[in-house]
Amino acid sequence: MGIFDRLKQGLTKTRKTFQDTVATLVHRRSIDAELYDELEEKLLAADIGFDTTTALLERMKKEARRQSFQTADQLIPVLKEAMDEILTAQDHAMHTAAQGPTVILVVGVNGVGKTTTIGKLAHRYTLEGKRVMIAAGDTFRAAAIEQLAVWAERANVPLVRQAIGSDAAAVIFDAVQSARARQVDVLLCDTAGRLQNKSHLMDELRKIVRIMKREIPDAPHEVLLVVDATTGQNALSQAAMFKEVADVTGVILTKLDGTAKGGVILPISRELNLPIKWIGIGEQIDDLQPFMASSFSEALFSPQES
Amino acid sequence: MFESLSGRLQTAFSKLRGKGRLSETDVNDAMREIRRALLEADVNHVVAKKFVDAVKERAIGQDILQSLTAGQQVVSIVNDELTRLLGETQAKLERSAKPPTVVMMVGLQGAGKTTATAKLGRFLATSEHRRPLLVAADIYRPAAIDQLVALGQQIGVSVWAPGATLAPVEIVRTALDEARRGGYDYVLIDTAGRLHIDDVLMNELEQLQQLSDPEEILLVVDAMTGQDAVTVAQSFHEALGITGVVLTKMDGDTRGGAALSVRHVTGCPIKFVGTGERPDALEPFYPDRMASRILGMGDVLTLIEKAQAHFDEDQAKILEQKMRNNDFTLEDFLSQLQQVKKMGPLDQLMGMIPGLGGALKHLPQGGVDEKPLKRIEAIILSMSPEERVKPELVEKSSSRRVRIAKGSGTQVKDVNQLLRQFGEMRKMMKQFSAMGKGGKRSMAGLKNRLGAPRMPFGGGRGKRSR
Ligand SMILES: Nc1nc2c(ncn2[C@@H]2O[C@H](COP(=O)(O)OP(=O)(O)O)[C@@H](O)[C@H]2O)c(=O)[nH]1
Ligand SMILES: [Mg+2]
Numbered sequence: 001m002g003i004f005d006r007l008k009q010g011l012t013k014t015r016k017t018f019q020d021t022v023a024t025l026v027h028r029r030s031i032d033a034e035l036y037d038e039l040e041e042k043l044l045a046a047d048i049g050f051d052t053t054t055a056l057l058e059r060m061k062k063e064a065r066r067q068s069f070q071t072a073d074q075l076i077p078v079l080k081e082a083m084d085e086i087l088t089a090q091d092h093a094m095h096t097a098a099q100g101p102t103v104i105l106v107v108g109v110n111g112v113g114k115t116t117t118i119g120k121l122a123h124r125y126t127l128e129g130k131r132v133m134i135a136a137g138d139t140f141r142a143a144a145i146e147q148l149a150v151w152a153e154r155a156n157v158p159l160v161r162q163a164i165g166s167d168a169a170a171v172i173f174d175a176v177q178s179a180r181a182r183q184v185d186v187l188l189c190d191t192a193g194r195l196q197n198k199s200h201l202m203d204e205l206r207k208i209v210r211i212m213k214r215e216i217p218d219a220p221h222e223v224l225l226v227v228d229a230t231t232g233q234n235a236l237s238q239a240a241m242f243k244e245v246a247d248v249t250g251v252i253l254t255k256l257d258g259t260a261k262g263g264v265i266l267p268i269s270r271e272l273n274l275p276i277k278w279i280g281i282g283e284q285i286d287d288l289q290p291f292m293a294s295s296f297s298e299a300l301f302s303p304q305e306s
Numbered sequence: 307m308f309e310s311l312s313g314r315l316q317t318a319f320s321k322l323r324g325k326g327r328l329s330e331t332d333v334n335d336a337m338r339e340i341r342r343a344l345l346e347a348d349v350n351h352v353v354a355k356k357f358v359d360a361v362k363e364r365a366i367g368q369d370i371l372q373s374l375t376a377g378q379q380v381v382s383i384v385n386d387e388l389t390r391l392l393g394e395t396q397a398k399l400e401r402s403a404k405p406p407t408v409v410m411m412v413g414l415q416g417a418g419k420t421t422a423t424a425k426l427g428r429f430l431a432t433s434e435h436r437r438p439l440l441v442a443a444d445i446y447r448p449a450a451i452d453q454l455v456a457l458g459q460q461i462g463v464s465v466w467a468p469g470a471t472l473a474p475v476e477i478v479r480t481a482l483d484e485a486r487r488g489g490y491d492y493v494l495i496d497t498a499g500r501l502h503i504d505d506v507l508m509n510e511l512e513q514l515q516q517l518s519d520p521e522e523i524l525l526v527v528d529a530m531t532g533q534d535a536v537t538v539a540q541s542f543h544e545a546l547g548i549t550g551v552v553l554t555k556m557d558g559d560t561r562g563g564a565a566l567s568v569r570h571v572t573g574c575p576i577k578f579v580g581t582g583e584r585p586d587a588l589e590p591f592y593p594d595r596m597a598s599r600i601l602g603m604g605d606v607l608t609l610i611e612k613a614q615a616h617f618d619e620d621q622a623k624i625l626e627q628k629m630r631n632n633d634f635t636l637e638d639f640l641s642q643l644q645q646v647k648k649m650g651p652l653d654q655l656m657g658m659i660p661g662l663g664g665a666l667k668h669l670p671q672g673g674v675d676e677k678p679l680k681r682i683e684a685i686i687l688s689m690s691p692e693e694r695v696k697p698e699l700v701e702k703s704s705s706r707r708v709r710i711a712k713g714s715g716t717q718v719k720d721v722n723q724l725l726r727q728f729g730e731m732r733k734m735m736k737q738f739s740a741m742g743k744g745g746k747r748s749m750a751g752l753k754n755r756l757g758a759p760r761m762p763f764g765g766g767r768g769k770r771s772r
Contacts (some may be wrong), residue, residue, distance in 0.1 A: 109555070
């Protein structure tokens, strides 16, 4: 299956539910207050959030007035364009080190899919011919290291680990040393899940970043925040806090193979200027795709073939 | 990140005040604020709509919207309704007449099932003095079995873990045998996380259910879940007939509106909440606290009740008039202080004040230091009635300040500080009343002022605690 098919497949449900409802909604209708109310509901149902939804509606209303729209389906291109604008405002490319290992730090709250995503990324970079190494920075959760070890084995890359309970920053330090010594291209660092309001855990993350920088001044080259597509508006608070503490450079949206629409990436992108870089669409090692803003909103609106 | 509902309603209603009758639009505006608060808390939009309609009906029925305290009363109705909908306090597991009692833990990937299983095991073993057997039936996620085994060891509870080569059905079958043989009275099955639309895996759960005839099927739901909570809960409920909910990761800063959604579509009680990563971080569910949390305020209902018991409406009116005319004096300040004191310990009260809920988390263990309050009281009591009404007299005369300091057993700098703070407070009130006459600008000004939480009676805030 080609990349694009997979992406489409991953987004099928997202698209179907959203597009079905939006398409049927605007079909043969005139533009009135009731229509906007219903559109509002659809947008809210996708976890886009109150403020961004309101902004999108305002935009539609304005254009409808300006261009004297007659029927509701004329609103859809406006909506799509507005979403595109939000999602393409940032640079989605992955940064790499000019020389030496590219260090990628993966962060997020508990259970969002950090470890799994690291396995997928390792696999992907390996396929691209890169030398990859993984660091087991979750030294807290029971069997987190074993879980990552399984992924390292699946992706066939080395894992730097210490015993459970050891200092996460120390593991990362080791890994950076070792990555340099072994001339690794990409070092993927797992971290323990942490809720963004726990200051001591966020301090630990700060320390990890500090250690990285001490060893490689421009590291980490990417700090990726993993967000579960099922998450509601709290994802905004997650993004804000992790950005503040660890200078997040991008978001990975996981679990898009479910029925959640992941619309919270719109306010994340709009309010916090964070690009979405990857999407997770399943539990298999190749269930990861680069995020393409245009495909994402395209997939939300384009006619459905399956 | 979000403004509290009560704050918004107060703004909405203060704009309306003095308009005589409220129009339909006015009421709708207020309802829109409620809806917005619910949506920002991730309550499902359909549930939010139904809820708002119910509140509106009640508010109109009770004819409270014309009253001076309409904002507060609406908040209290909302809080009431929400608490009622969230159901009873529940921290019990059903027990089967014929042991062992089987409990199945189900839910999406990453919801926190394994941790919740261990927590329940610990709870049963330590608080209920039961013998639970934990069953590692997640053969899919790498090291999920290891995780449960490690947790079992940590809490000293047995784990049945024949490995990932056996099918979940076989694992559960052998676990039931083991439980009967070993005289265990609870069997807690940790199942793999799965999507509710994954037919194959949902079917596996149904098989496990048929085989083990569980007394409880607990849906484990991440408190941060958004709009999709409804779909997820509905699907699991339709497939299995869940009996209860465990709400996890409540130690985060999520408002947790998913609780209402899940409760609404399943009708099942929320039996426990998870409040941390450690095995002992499991608590009963309190609907009233959850309601306040969803609305982004402290325990407002209790505060309102207390306030109603101690302030009468006439007095409130007089006070408001004084604030408007900017002739709020130290005498009034003193009587307010004394009223507040009657309401109960300060730290408890502060916890109930909207917006302070978050700030309160950072208070030191001992709570709020009430000493500064007593000092303020003493200082005001040492002033003459004239001085209390005209604090400028004290400001201008150092001999008066020395006298008052002596009389109150404080220092001149304390007296100065009080006067300065009182001055600031009056400025703030002026803005409050300007706000009452409408105007966004003054609201912004007020917010800036309140930005750094500063109480008119300083002190009492210590270093951050967890
Ligand atoms: N359906 C689905 N499940 C996922 C996805 N990514 C991760 N998961 C699952 O989510 C659960 C938690 O993942 P894990 O990597 O342990 O999360 P972590 O705690 O952030 O490291 C596991 O059961 C994963 O298999 C995804 O894109 N889709
Ligand atoms: Mg992990």
